[in-house]
Amino acid sequence: MAMGHLKANPFSPPRQSEIVGDHLGAGLGLKAEHLDDVLALPAGDANPSGNGLWFEVHTENYFVAGGPRLNYLRSVRENFELSFHGVGGSLGYDHQSMPAHVKQVKALIDEFQPRLISEHAVWSRVDGRYFADLMPLPRTHDALQSLIDGIDVYQTGVGRRILIENPSNYLDFVSEMDEPQFLVEAANRSGCGLLIDINNLYISSQNTGIDALAYLQQIPASLVGEIHIAGHDPDPELGRALLIDSHAAEVDSSVWALLEQALSIFGHQPVLVERDANIPAFAELMREQQKAQRFLDQCTYKGSR
Amino acid sequence: MAVDDYIAAFAHYLRTGDANRMHDFCVNPEHIKRMAVYRNGFYKGCIDALSANFPMCEKLVGNESFRxxxxxxxxxYPPEKGTLVGYGQNFSGFIADFFSGLVTNESQALPVNIADLAHLDYAWLTSLMSADSEQVLRGEHVAWLVAQGHDLALVEVRLSPSVILCDVGASAFSQWLSLKTNQKEDEQGNSASTNDLVMFWRRQGAVQARSLSVPEAALMRALQRVDSTLDSGFAAALEVDPDFDVSDIFSACLQNELLETDMTQYRPESDLI
Structure with missing residues (x-):
């Protein structure tokens, strides 16, 4: 559907070069089921969860020309900072149709001025087909260049620096470098930052045997601009031998523990609690958000920036 | 290893479920069956989107048949754009073929009106997500035009972006409405309708729907044309029903914000209401 008449933005854009989430605390993924709860929240100083509460949306869900979906987001934006998290950009491969996609992202960014913009270090599109999932790239020099090219098209198109997220790995593909090397190289050469998804990292460590702490220690704190946490589930057939990135359960204790380690390495970062299925009452998600905020409040290291 | 070869093999697996071409790229051949997580995720995402976009179809045929x-x-019809918003443009034609056995060679009982229900579901969705109207023709505009001596009949008008007209069989709309409202068809008061044109529009963020009478349908179809005027719309309606009350329908159009016009043609923007 074509984008229609997005409105002139009343918000100040962040400077183009900065990673802009320093002042953000713990955020929540914005779900349609919770819009009334969110709109009923007091804003700013009056908000019991503190000034740091913010909301993240999947950017492509707002590829609509008009109507209530955009209007709800406008209402939320009046009181809260937003993060736009893309899931359909296919940064890793097939960039031919990306300009049209990015044009829609840019129109939304221009209106809503999100503090953070992110995408995934994966592929999802080839030969005119969109495989609506986040497929991992092989960690080869060839794939790295393809990813960097995609990030470049995206960042040029939106006119902002973006963050790219580490994938969930269920098996190992033949590679020429490990994932931290791959992501750091992509960030250094493209100028993007990194979104470290702690749940993805935990899942990958359990599924493929990598050392999650060693992984975190290879990432320069200066590149990190956001952290995700979420719930996962065991595979229905293989059980805990294969953990699935379901976003359908509360955050696991192992993920909370790994978050604590990540914050000790990266310092204070915006932390997002994701939940995309089996959506509980808003109050339950706010309890997880407040727990994440407590982790941030106890984080004494403020980062290297 | 070339990324092109890896992606081609991965895409082949996603399309067909055949993972043989992925063996060269997997470190542990025993783990290759884990790729099913990606394929399942792809299908689940698409099917969930279709379920959300065609809720009355799913309600009619049941969750399992629908999925x-x-x-x-x-x-x-795999998705082509990097979003599932609006996915299912060809679903109405497909689902009729599916239930008539044209797709699967397994003829199933064809639910009455299934293609029409899909049309109506998609029209509702299209109206919901359409652009907001920026040039709504309002009563105060009409009063001003008349006061300034403009011939109202010659004012160029068009339908607002959220107005979607949907041709369906005679009983489809009442069936769709009964599914949506969880009421029996005969409680809707529309079951006897012979109208085959349903109009969806959005007002104050909510999608409205009603079946149109023959002259109403003629009016709306005329107003869909480029460069239409109130005169050409009313003429089309009066042609099929000389007794049609155009003033009533015009008032209803204004109240429901169905019409747009470019008022800057008649006065400078700074002077607009």
Whole structure:
């Protein structure tokens, strides 16, 4: 559907070069089921969860020309900072149709001025087909260049620096470098930052045997601009031998523990609690958000920036 | 290893379920079956989107039948854009073929009106997500035009972006409405309708729907044309029903914000209401 008449933005854009989430605390993924709860929240100083509460949306869900979906987001934006998290950009491969996609992202960014913009270090599109999932790239020099090219098209198109997220790995593909090397190289050469998804990292460590702490220690704190946490589930057939990135359960204790380690390495970062299925009452998600905020409040290291 | 070869093999697996070409790229051949997580995720995302976009169809045929049909639809019409918003543009034609056995060679009982219900579901969705109207023709505009001596009949008008006209069989709309409202068809008061044109529009963020009478349908179809005027719209309605009350329908159009006009043609923007 074509984008229609997005409105002139009343918000100040962040400077183009900065990673802009320093002042953000713990955020929540914005779900349609919770819009009334969110709109009923007091804003700013009056908000019991503190000034740091913010909301993240999947950017492509707002590829609509008009109507209530955009209007709800406008209402939320009046009181809260937003993060736009893309899931359909296919940064890793097939960039031919990306300009049209990015044009829609840019129109939304221009209106809503999100503090953070992110995408995934994966592929999802080839030969005119969109495989609506986040497929991992092989960690080869060839794939790295393809990813960097995609990030470049995206960042040029939106006119902002973006963050790219580490994938969930269920098996190992033949590679020429490990994932931290791959992501750091992509960030250094493209100028993007990194979104470290702690749940993805935990899942990958359990599924493929990598050392999650060693992984975190290879990432320069200066590149990190956001952290995700979420719930996962065991595979229905293989059980805990294969953990699935379901976003359908509360955050696991192992993920909370790994978050604590990540914050000790990266310092204070915006932390997002994701939940995309089996959506509980808003109050339950706010309890997880407040727990994440407590982790941030106890984080004494403020980062290297 | 060339990324092109890896992606081609991965995409082949996603399309067909055949993972043989992925063996060269997997470190542990025993783990290759884990790739099913990606394929399942792809289908689940698409089928969930179709379920959200065609809720009355799903309600009519049941969750299992719907998901079976949707799975095959994904094979025939995979998403092309990097979003599932609006996915299912070809679903109404497909689902009729599916239930008549044209797609699967397994003829199933064809639910009455299934294609029409899909049309109505998609029209509702299209209206919901359409652009907001920026040039709504309002009563105060009409009063001003008349006061300034403009011939109202010659004012160029068009339908607002959220107005979607949907041709369906005679009983489809009442069936769709009864599914949506969880009421029996005879409680809707529309079951005897012979109208085959349903109009969807959005007002104050909510999608409205009603079946149109023959002259109303003629009016709306005329107003869909480029460069239409109130005169050409009313003429089309009066042609099929000389007794049609155009002033009533015009008032209803204004109240429901169905019409747009470019008022800057008649006065400078700074002077607009």
């Amino acid at each position: 079976n049909a949707a799975h095959i639809y994904v094979d025939h």
